[in-house]
Amino acid sequence: MNKHTDTGTAHGPLPHIPQPGVLFRSFRFWVWVCFALLIINVIPDYFVQYWFVFSLGYQSIFWTNFWMQFALFAVYGIAVASVIYLPMRLYAESRMLRNSSVHFGVWVGMFAGWLLAHNYLQYLLAFNGVPFGETDPVFGKDIGFYVYLLPTWKISLTALEVLILIGAVSFLIARSNQLNSQGILQRPQLGIWAKMCLFFSPLYFRILLCFFGAAVVIHTYLGRYGLLLKNNEHSGVRTGADYLDLTWIFSNLNKIYVSTVDVAGIIDAMAVLLHRLNRRYRWITISTGPEDMPPAGQSKQLLRAPLLIGTGLLVFLICFSLCVVIRDSLLVKPNEPYIQLDYIDRHIKATNKAYRLDNIEVHEWNLPGEPLAPETLLASKTLQNAPYVPTWVSYLEEPPDLHHFERVELSESKMVFGPMLQIYQQQQQLRPYYDFLSVDGVRYTVDGQKRMFVSSVRELPSLAFVGPQEWLKYWGSAALLLTHGMGLVMSPANSIDEMGSPEYVVKDIPPQAAGPGFEHEPRIYFGEGTKDDYVLTNIKYMKEFDYATAQGREEFTFPEDLIDGLPVSSVLRRLIFALHTKDVTAFLFSRYIDHDRTRVHVRRTPVTRARTIAPFLFIDSNVYAFIADKKVLWMINSLTTSNQYPYSFPEVLGDKADERAVEEFPERIINYAEDSVKITIDAYSGEVHFYKIADDPIVNTWARVYDDLFEPISAMPEAVRAQLTYPQQWLHIQFDDIYKRYHQKYPIEFYNVEDLWDDADETLGSIGRGLSGFGTGDQMTFSYEGYHILLDPADLPEGVDAGNSGELQFVMLLPFTPEGARNLRSLIIAFQDPDDYGRLVSLQIPQGVFVPGPEQIDAYIDNDRPVHQQVTMWIRHSSEVIRGSTLLLPIGGDLLYLETIWANSLQNELPQLKLFAIRYHDLITSGTTLEDTIMNRKVILGPPTSR
Amino acid sequence: MTEPNSATENEMHNMVVSDRRGPLAVSVAWGYALAFILMLFILLILLPEAEGPSPWDTVAFQSGALELFANFRILDELADLSIVKVADVGEGWFKVDLDLIGVSNRKFGWAPFSLAILFVVVALLLRGLRQRFLAGHFGIPSSVNRQVSSYFFGRGINLFFPFGPGDLATAQTLVQNEASEEAALNVVYYNRVFEVIGITAVLLVGFIYMGWEGAVEAFIWSALLFAAVVTLTRPLGPTTRRTGSYNIPARVWDAFNGRALVHAIRGMRHKPQLLVGLTLLSAFTLGIEILGYWFIKQAFSSPMDDYILMKDITFVHFAIVIAVANIGRIIPYTFASFGIYEIVSVFMFKVFGEGYLSATTVTILDSLLINGLTLVLFLLSLTLTRYPSILDTWRNFIDQSATRSQAEALQTH
Structure with a gap:
């Protein structure tokens, strides 16, 4: 065939192998195009990053990071280019x-x-x-x-x-x-x-x-x-x-x-x-x-x-x-x-030290032989404040195997979580554009009494969560009008109304508070649901929508004296925001943008704000909101970590719960950590504070690197200190991953794994949606995660000094059973109130004594005739039955189990707390109120025998 | 294929060609390397980026890879074999998301899978049939069987070698069937022209269907990727042409050999029925192929519940993606257009809002389907008809290219 360039012939050029130089020219062109696109993509992000940290007063952090990155990039880049x-x-x-x-x-x-x-x-x-x-x-x-x-x-x-x-x-x-x-x-x-x-x-x-x-x-x-x-x-x-x-x-x-x-x-x-x-x-x-x-x-x-x-x-x-x-x-x-014992000892000590388990207080817990009288039980402040209204959405560890996964799917129920989120969505969402994304446990002192509450923020989340309301997705609505959520709702964790629904201390729009301690600035510009979202404030021609009044609407303008927001003060800035947000036409051509006043609010989730400023911190996924000094603040627990601590065992730190959070929470492999930093973010103004609460070398190093970043614990307002909580994932990794094995302090015991523990399991969530498909025989068990209660020091076993009787302590509990068995072995208590913050106690049942564990208690409750009859009746009548969490409550040095059972109509899903069941000293009793349930012991047993 | 006139000329020719082979080996190596670089770019950079902030975040990388395994329904097998462990974190190899194993474990859609195979086989056979019509048009006497078989012989060779030696192979087989060289090359070239016409027709229908507002962005990205593919896979204009450094449209036109394309279409003006018929056949062929890809996507989706690969994409968007990606197939720069087809397809899916993960999954499934079936048909054609050996064809192709390269060098000097 022709050996010439055949460009002019009818059949075009013959297929051939081109010269490398020719190939390189076209390749080179497109590589440069890719580089140009990449730079166009990256530069706006850098500008926005700088303006963002500048607006919050952290510009020195930006420059510290920038110069270090630039130095590494330039030195190594030039070196590589040179050697080529x-x-x-x-x-x-x-x-x-x-x-x-x-x-x-x-x-x-x-x-x-x-x-x-x-x-x-x-x-x-x-x-x-x-x-x-x-x-x-x-x-x-x-x-x-x-x-x-x-x-x-x-x-x-x-x-x-x-x-x-x-x-x-x-x-x-x-x-x-x-x-x-x-x-x-x-x-x-x-x-x-x-x-x-x-x-x-x-x-x-x-x-x-x-x-x-x-x-x-x-x-x-x-x-x-x-x-x-x-x-x-x-x-x-x-x-x-x-x-x-x-x-x-x-x-x-x-x-x-x-x-x-x-x-x-x-x-x-x-x-x-x-x-x-x-x-x-x-x-x-x-x-x-x-x-x-x-x-x-x-x-x-x-x-x-x-x-x-x-x-x-x-x-x-x-x-x-x-x-x-x-x-x-x-x-x-x-x-x-024998030959390794010294080295095993080093390993045990280093691991316990690196995970801060070397100072844990261990107490043997011998349960009393005789039960307390019902009246004495009811007089216990721990029982009176028992949080039977769940203060969590999901603290559940991921189901451990495929079998469980299939059962969750088969149940066709979303209710493997605490039902409060669904209740709030049904009763307090009120308008189509609001939503609740999680519920949190908080505590306040009301009338001199410390009480526990469930709270949830009424957010105006990103469009991804809004659902089918297409009209809310227009740029004008999403970015200019509907800019903020409206207040939070709050219910006592230890009371319900006659319908089995929660009572409210803060409710409705605009929020109505039951007392001055619950009053707050209701506008929520920064929340968990505002991921990948931005809003503009101080625009021309119109104001922001504030809230719906009886038959109309209120309007609002973001105050100019608040620090948050990046000014859109020039055409260049418009262009940069256009490239950053990818809303090119809106930013370039919108007449609403006023160069003198308009501000863009970006990075509006608490986690994104914190992570943008301090990416080196490990962020606990359980971000929670509370009222402090009439502000709604988000609290983020964060840790400093390392995976280089000699002789310490590495573990994966991270959120293992399914669908708990809307954010990505990357995991870290660590073998050292410290609960060292608490971060607060004002839900209204976006103001961020980093409080250093521990004297840890790593956090001290970061404080040396960024000398403007951290404030001391003494600068933390009292109202914020009162809401400190122990990080969920930190407790999990300390005990469920490390202490369950490393509490065995003797090398030979450790080597033989003589006393390995396992986090206790409980039956939780849906146990039936009518008679079709998933039935009562398919209940699901899940591992415990730490749960909060208010604990009266007087209810702890003898020898555990936790303060004066009646001065309730806000603690987190986590029960353990022996590995491969279901009886109770230990109850971990993490103290969270400011004076005792971080104190850890392990109450350990003697190894040879049988005390039933939570799963066994669930079995007893299953088989209890009145409970069984009631549950069967609900399921037959096409209701879903949801088992609440089984609470272990130390009462008078003894142990009482409390479980709630909720019914949920399949026609219109609104869970109601319908039944309490307790197990105390080999007796299950149930009733429609906690008091009835306790007093039913009397009906069954007759007059109390002792104590 | 034209032989040198004398022994001396022959010797000189061989020496010159031999000198030119060295650099061509670099080009061939680059043809293979680029395919793997592009695939690595998809698998190591785009895929993990979908999961985490850094492309080299190990957790994100593992998660992306496992999710891909889940989409292909092999994660469950890996877990069964303890290659990945569903144990407590820290005890096993990976933390495996059980959702992924669930996806991996769901029912496979054998019915859509069979339909996918059927449609893609039909689309491939129709292309062979198109070659038969073109051969008839250019006066090459041959049976349908021979033409279809010749088409798959060439297409099959392109599965293994870069730069399209299969086209030359098809032309050679036509010459063996007593066709003139010119006619044989025309048949091969026109077959590609109609592939372009088919793609253009499908794209036009797609853009018109989407309407002005919806089509603008898609059109811009399609045009950009189109230009990228064409200029990357063909040099920016013939070496002898001087079109100006920054005259990109002129270079693209040259690169795509626009003049010959227009010439080819004009050449068929006197047979409008054939032109229209083959245009319709080409559009129909591509449509059938797209339908096959649509069904393979459905087959790997779960028929039971909400796990559907690319749940929200419409068929029109899907067709536009495949049509643009098929540009890469027309110009076989890498073997089987490996890498080029995939990256264009993934980016086009991204333009229509799909994640990199599902885009990669569907793209790889499409490629496996069509290349697997092409291989089967190629092997069938080898068993049914006597053809030159694959290596001889490749050597011939290199000689041809070296000769051309020498001619170009002389022309430049």
């Missing part, structure tokens, strides 16, 4: 290669710089690290070395190694092009050694090799510190160096030293080899013809010494490794666990 370009400049003959290396250098440099700049937080830590003041037991180094410096060294060395490898690839391409162009590689008279020598002889390559060798040697040497984080599960030391790692000659520590020497030796041998070959074959570069070739034997001689050294070192390393293995099999394994 330089060899091309020095060696490549092809003009196309030299030109394209400029493009490739810039692309790869920018990409590599961008990757390294992601590690800016680690570098900030390294430059500002505050020592821990404690040392590791092996090398005697401060823990700060492991947390701040070691990871930074590793990142830097890896970056250096990658840099050199990129440089080596570039060198290979350039050099092969050079030698090819000079025709040297094609000379048949040159042997492979001569060609290789020529290839690698330039000084440039030897310098690269030396740098690479140095980086690898240091990297290998630093591996010795990795022993303290090594997984040694097989020896009983779950994390950290064990007997084999540290003792005697044939240890893993010494193996690392041998490896280091080996790597150094091999690199040296390679350098020597190159040097010798270069000296021997230098003539080739000078001569031009088939001159006197050196005898083949000489090449072998040149190679002999370096090869011998290299091989010898490798053989030595292999032999040494074999000796370690043999020693492990013959001398270590047969003597375990």
Whole structure:
């Protein structure tokens, strides 16, 4: 067929393989287009980020981060670009290669710089690290070395190694092009050694090799510190160096030293080899013809010494490794666990210390043999304040297996959660554009009495949550008119009305408060449901919608003296917001925007605000709102973490609950953490405060990095201090992941796992939706998460000092059973009131004593005749029956179980609390009120026998 | 395929061609590398980004990969084999979202899957049939079987090699059937022209159906991706042309060989029935293919409940995506247009509001379906008809390209 360009023929060009230069031109064009698009996409975000932190007074944080990111990006980017370009400049003959290396250098440099700049937080830590003041037991180094410096060294060395490898690839391409162009590689008279020598002889390559060798040697040497984080599960030391790692000659520590020497030796041998070959074959570069070739034997001689050294070192390393293995099999394994006990002890202590479990108070809990009289039970303040109206939406851990998942699906019910959210949505949503996203447990002192309440914020959430109201999705409605939610609703956690519905201390629109303590600024501009959303305030021609009045509407204008909001004061800013929000036409052409007054409010969820300012903090997903000094504030619990604490066991910290939050909450692998920072966000003004509540080295380091960020705990207002809670996920990881095993303090007990616990399970949620499909036989069990109660210190067992009788403590409880059994083993109490904040108590039932666990209590309640009859009747009449949480309540040093049962009409879903059931001293009683339920004991048992 | 005149010329020709093969090897390597780079870009960057803030967030990456496995319904198998563990966090390999296993475990739609296979096979056969009509038009005597088989021989070769050696292979098989070179090349070229016409027809109908407001953004993105594909897969204009550095439209026109395209369409003016008939056939063929892809999406959705891949996308949007993505198939820059088809399809789905994850899932399913069926038909054509070996065809193609490259170099000098 034609061997010409056939552009002019009818059939067009023949398919063919194009020249690389031609390919590169089109490729280059589009790569630059992509870079341009990327920059157009990123720059507006940077501007908005700067204006955002500036508006909140945190601009120094922006600049600290920016300069560190920029320094890493620039230094590494330029270095990478240089190592790509330089060899091309020095060696490549092809003009196309030299030109394209400029493009490739810039692309790869920018990409590599961008990757390294992601590690800016680690570098900030390294430059500002505050020592821990404690040392590791092996090398005697401060823990700060492991947390701040070691990871930074590793990142830097890896970056250096990658840099050199990129440089080596570039060198290979350039050099092969050079030698090819000079025709040297094609000379048949040159042997492979001569060609290789020529290839690698330039000084440039030897310098690269030396740098690479140095980086690898240091990297290998630093591996010795990795022993303290090594997984040694097989020896009983779950994390950290064990007997084999540290003792005697044939240890893993010494193996690392041998490896280091080996790597150094091999690199040296390679350098020597190159040097010798270069000296021997230098003539080739000078001569031009088939001159006197050196005898083949000489090449072998040149190679002999370096090869011998290299091989010898490798053989030595292999032999040494074999000796370690043999020693492990013959001398270590047969003597375990005895030989490992000291190391197991280190591991237990380090883990408990890193997870702040070394100061936990342990009390043996011997339950009294005789029951209290019903009147005495009713007099208990703990029982009187029992939060049977659930203060949570879902504190449930993810179902543990597929079987459970299928059952949740089969039930066709959303009610695996506490029913309060659904009740509020039914009774207090009131207008189509509002919604409730979660319920929280809070406490206030009313008339001198501390009481617990359920509260939920009436938000005006993002359009994604609004549902089918299409008209609310218009830009004018969503961004200009409907800008804020309206107040919160609140109900006592320990009372219901005659219908089984919650009572209200704050309700309706505008919010009506039952007392001055509940009055608050109702406008909610910042809430959990405003994800990916923005609003404009102070616009021209109209005001914001405030709330619906009896037959009309109120309007509102966001006060200009409040700090939040980014001004749209110029066309350039309009353009930047247009690119940032992707609402290009609205921002560029809307006549509502007033350059003098209009502000854009972005990052409106509490978590996004906090995370934007302090991305290094771990954010607990249970964000809650409360009233303090007539403001609605969001509280975020946050932790400082590390995964580098020597000898401490790593766990995954994060939210395991299903559908609890609308935000993404990334998990972290940690082996050290501290409950160190509390963040508040004003739901009206957007004002943010970071309070440092712990003297933790990591948070102190961050305080050194960002000296404007944290306020001391003393600056926290009293009303905010009164609402502190212990972080849910922190409690979970401390106890459900760590303490359940690490409470075994004796190494031999730990090694044998003699007393492993498991978080207790309970039957919860829907147990039937009519008679079809899911029936009572398909109940679901879920693991407990921490739940709040008000606890009277007088109700704790003897010996537990928690304050004066009657002074209620707001605590979080978490029950445990033995692993593989269902009886109760322990009840964990986390104190949350300011004076005792963070105090942890473990009440432990003696190992040989049977006290039924929650799942067993649920079984007793299931089989109780009156309860069973009632539940069956509801299900037959097409109602859904929902089991509430089973509360464990310490009463008078004893233990009482309380469970609520809710009925929900399938026709119009509005759950009502219809039945209480208690289990106390081997007797189940039930009734429609808590008092009746307790007093029914009297009916069944007759007069009390004692106490 | 034209032989040099004398032995000396032959020798010189071989030397020159041999010199030119080296750089072409770089182009071929680049053809393969680009395919993998584009796929890695989709799988390692776009997919995890859907889940987390950083493309290299390990949790996001794992989650994205597992979700993809779930969409393909193989996560459940992995869990059964303990390759991923559904154990407590920290005890197992990954924290696996049980929702994903649930997705993976739901019923597979065998009925839509069968329909998908049927429609795509029909679409492929119709393309072979189109070649038969074109061969008739250019006076090449051949049976339907031979033409269809020849079409799949070429298409099959394009599955393995970049830059479209299959087109040349199809032309060669036509020449074996006593066709002239010119006629054979015309048949192959016109077959591609009608593929473009089919795509244009489907896009036009789609945009008209969507209306002015809905089509503007989609049209802009379609045009941009169209331009990107064309200029990336063909050089920015022939090397001998001087169209000006920044005259992008002229370069795109040249790159797409607009002149020859117009020439080809004009060439058929005297047979309007054939032109209209083949246009309708092409649009219908693409429509059938899109329907096949639609059904494969439905097959991997759950017929039971709300887990549907791309629940909200309309058929018109879906058709526009596939039509634009098919531009990549017309110009086989990588083997089987691997990577190019996928990235265009994923971006186009994104334009219509789909997440990267579902876009990637559906795109990979589409590719597997059509390439798998093409492979089957290629193997069938190999067993039914005697063709030159695949490697010989490839070598021929390289020689052809080296010769052309040499000619271009001489022309430039």
